[in-house]
Amino acid sequence: MQHYYAVIMAGGGGTRLWPLSRQAQPKQSIQLLGDETLFQIAVRRLQPLFMPDKVFVVTSAAYRDLLHRQAPDVPLENFIVEPAPRGTAPALGLAALTLRRRDPLAVMACLTADHFIADEARFRGVLAAAHEMALKDYLVTLGIAPTYAATGFGYIQRGAALGDAQGLSVYRAARFKEKPARPEAEAMVADGQHSWNSGMFVWRAERLMQEFAWQMPGFHHQLAQIEAEPAALTAVWNGVVNTTIDYGVMEGAEQVAVIPAADLGWNDVGSWESLFEVLPADGAGNVVVGAELLEIATRNTLVHSTNPNRRLVAALGVHDLVVVDTGDILLICPRERSQEVKDFVTALKARADGKAFL
Amino acid sequence: MQHYYAVIMAGGGGTRLWPLSRQAQPKQSIQLLGDETLFQIAVRRLQPLFMPDKVFVVTSAAYRDLLHRQAPDVPLENFIVEPAPRGTAPALGLAALTLRRRDPLAVMACLTADHFIADEARFRGVLAAAHEMALKDYLVTLGIAPTYAATGFGYIQRGAALGDAQGLSVYRAARFKEKPARPEAEAMVADGQHSWNSGMFVWRAERLMQEFAWQMPGFHHQLAQIEAEPAALTAVWNGVVNTTIDYGVMEGAEQVAVIPAADLGWNDVGSWESLFEVLPADGAGNVVVGAELLEIATRNTLVHSTNPNRRLVAALGVHDLVVVDTGDILLICPRERSQEVKDFVTALKARADGKAFL
Numbered sequence: 001m002q003h004y005y006a007v008i009m010a011g012g013g014g015t016r017l018w019p020l021s022r023q024a025q026p027k028q029s030i031q032l033l034g035d036e037t038l039f040q041i042a043v044r045r046l047q048p049l050f051m052p053d054k055v056f057v058v059t060s061a062a063y064r065d066l067l068h069r070q071a072p073d074v075p076l077e078n079f080i081v082e083p084a085p086r087g088t089a090p091a092l093g094l095a096a097l098t099l100r101r102r103d104p105l106a107v108m109a110c111l112t113a114d115h116f117i118a119d120e121a122r123f124r125g126v127l128a129a130a131h132e133m134a135l136k137d138y139l140v141t142l143g144i145a146p147t148y149a150a151t152g153f154g155y156i157q158r159g160a161a162l163g164d165a166q167g168l169s170v171y172r173a174a175r176f177k178e179k180p181a182r183p184e185a186e187a188m189v190a191d192g193q194h195s196w197n198s199g200m201f202v203w204r205a206e207r208l209m210q211e212f213a214w215q216m217p218g219f220h221h222q223l224a225q226i227e228a229e230p231a232a233l234t235a236v237w238n239g240v241v242n243t244t245i246d247y248g249v250m251e252g253a254e255q256v257a258v259i260p261a262a263d264l265g266w267n268d269v270g271s272w273e274s275l276f277e278v279l280p281a282d283g284a285g286n287v288v289v290g291a292e293l294l295e296i297a298t299r300n301t302l303v304h305s306t307n308p309n310r311r312l313v314a315a316l317g318v319h320d321l322v323v324v325d326t327g328d329i330l331l332i333c334p335r336e337r338s339q340e341v342k343d344f345v346t347a348l349k350a351r352a353d354g355k356a357f358l
Numbered sequence: 359m360q361h362y363y364a365v366i367m368a369g370g371g372g373t374r375l376w377p378l379s380r381q382a383q384p385k386q387s388i389q390l391l392g393d394e395t396l397f398q399i400a401v402r403r404l405q406p407l408f409m410p411d412k413v414f415v416v417t418s419a420a421y422r423d424l425l426h427r428q429a430p431d432v433p434l435e436n437f438i439v440e441p442a443p444r445g446t447a448p449a450l451g452l453a454a455l456t457l458r459r460r461d462p463l464a465v466m467a468c469l470t471a472d473h474f475i476a477d478e479a480r481f482r483g484v485l486a487a488a489h490e491m492a493l494k495d496y497l498v499t500l501g502i503a504p505t506y507a508a509t510g511f512g513y514i515q516r517g518a519a520l521g522d523a524q525g526l527s528v529y530r531a532a533r534f535k536e537k538p539a540r541p542e543a544e545a546m547v548a549d550g551q552h553s554w555n556s557g558m559f560v561w562r563a564e565r566l567m568q569e570f571a572w573q574m575p576g577f578h579h580q581l582a583q584i585e586a587e588p589a590a591l592t593a594v595w596n597g598v599v600n601t602t603i604d605y606g607v608m609e610g611a612e613q614v615a616v617i618p619a620a621d622l623g624w625n626d627v628g629s630w631e632s633l634f635e636v637l638p639a640d641g642a643g644n645v646v647v648g649a650e651l652l653e654i655a656t657r658n659t660l661v662h663s664t665n666p667n668r669r670l671v672a673a674l675g676v677h678d679l680v681v682v683d684t685g686d687i688l689l690i691c692p693r694e695r696s697q698e699v700k701d702f703v704t705a706l707k708a709r710a711d712g713k714a715f716l
Contacts, residue, residue, distance in 0.1 A: 309686060313688045314377065314687060315689075316690070316695055317691050317692050328667060328669045330649075333674035334675050337674055340654065344672050356669070
């Protein structure tokens with residue numbers, strides 16, 4: 001797979017893992033799961049399918065050096081800097097432009113920097129299968145077997161079977177549905193014909209450029225301007241539309257394939273509750289990272305510490321709680337309300353002295 | 359009140375306020391209520407009735423310097439060091455010996471170092487009244503108006519009225535009852551004839567020595583040995599019985615008076631729950647010491663931080679919780695179970711590496 005490249009989208013922030021994720025320390029850059037940051041994991045798990053020189057990273061100027069320090073084997077010139085965040089469609093357009101210049105035959109695997117995948121070998125197998133389909137000119141999406149009626153994810157309906165690739169079944173993608181209402185989500189999970197949209201895609205860089213030409217001609221023209229005059233990037237970028245690859249390209253595209261990847265152990269780690277689900281629990285159901293837990297009658301509780309001075313967390317008679325200690329901030333909330341942590345971010349943004357905590 | 363002296367008993371440890379109270383940092387030495395330690399408060403609130411040179415402190419060698427640094431106005435020679443803890447009877451015997459030598463007419467107010475008293479002026483008024491009764495050769499106890507059927511305190515039954523002292527009614531103490539079962543506690547609170555035993559007493563030093571001679575002759579003999587040969591203190595102390603002043607003297611004494619001190623706002627601060635009750639709450643019922651609380655839907659929760667790096671505690675959707683941050687240890691438990699915190703101390707004592715947390 002000589003012409004196969006990974007593009008890790010690592011521009012975002014993420015407020016639902018506050019207070020660990022912060023403006024200067026976005027979700028992908030933190031040691032959420034243990035010793036490695038999510039970004040380090042995202043780079044490492046690609047090997048040996050993609051060695052570091054085949055890995056590209058799309059991020060902001062603010063995060064480039066931070067991320068490069070975390071993955072120094074990825075060449076600095078492989079870090080593609082967006083002048084401003086404009087959503088995944090522009091980010092991947094900029095990456096496609098960069099890759100096509102380097103290798104006109106480039107196939108790009110567009111990957112997330114901040115998701116958990118338990119079975120990394122199987123993940124690489126799915127990427128290899130997707131590469132095979134991309135060479136047949138499909139826009140390939142990686143589907144996740146849904147485990148509950150999530151209303152926060154997108155869904156992909158499977159259509160006709162397209163045969164096997166690397167031993168995995170591939171289907172035509174019949175329909176994309178973003179963030180459904182709960183009854184529809186329940187129906188889609190029940191019918192066995194839908195996958196969650198993982199936000200990971202594989203295609204030839206040139207094929208993506210064609211889609212931009214057809215579906216986002218204004219943006220395609222802007223990319224051409226940037227290609228002709230790289231110094232104009234920032235100026236052109238100011239006029240670029242803010243949109244996702246799902247809405248801008250996938251929903252209107254032909255020749256879209258989905259590979260339903262079962263048993264990847266995928267999790268978007270989108271909240272403290274998600275992190276609790278991903279990490280191994282002890283015999284009492286407690287999940288502990290970065291601290292020692294001394295407990296009496298404490299169950300199903302997440303303790304996450306990145307406080308270098310914290311030596312012991314003593315918990316008595318609590319259950320289903322989230323406890324996060326970043327040194328300067330201590331967060332305590334029930335697991336079932338951990339999505340609401342973003343409300344603290346909102347509250348702090350409204351405060352004159354809140355910046356220190358963001 | 360030229361011959362009136364205060365003796366603050368400051369020897370104990372206290373495990374129910376762990377992790378803030380520690381072996382090297384006993385309850386009386388910590389900033390439980392704010393900027394002052396309980397010991398500093400215990401010394402300061404005596405003024406102007408007792409100026410620092412009239413204040414004596416009974417403590418252990420381990421705590422003497424710690425406490426003297428906290429109250430440098432109390433002369434170092436006023437710190438009476440027990441070779442080992444033997445309960446309140448021996449501690450007060452040693453104090454009586456010291457005071458009698460200094461002033462044969464000494465009246466001693468035996469006070470606690472680690473209790474909260476909201477109305478400090480009224481407290482001094484009660485001590486002045488007790489002094490008047492002590493000069494009439496009574497053993498005077500300070501009674502606390504009970505607010506609930508506590509099973510962890512001692513009770514004093516009032517007998518015949520003995521008249522007024524400094525405008526306060528004084529009664530003969532008819533009976534002492536240590537830590538009753540709940541039905542008896544409920545009956546004693548209901549009958550309006552009982553006070554809690556505050557553990558604070560006023561008497562002439564010589565009068566106490568007489569009681570020792572009658573009721574604890576062995577100990578009285580040991581005190582005489584120490585008086586004759588001060589260098590023998592440690593050797594004699596090894597043979598001293600371990601007992602409380604209540605059991606050793608008060609329960610069997612004649613001429614005992616009780617001054618029922620209503621509305622002192624007394625609290626033994628014997629647990630995190632007690633501390634919650636003592637401190638002022640904000641509009642949401644939360645009590646915060648040493649940290650900033652940023653809360654969403656959080657009620658009736660105690661946050662106590664002595665962690666110098668802690669800048670914010672963010673709590674969402676919790677209630678009736680105790681959160682204590684000492685820097686090295688974080689404690690989380692429901693308020694109603696805060697008495698069980700001592701079980702952590704027990705567990706840590708059983709651990710080879712537990713000493714660092716004790």
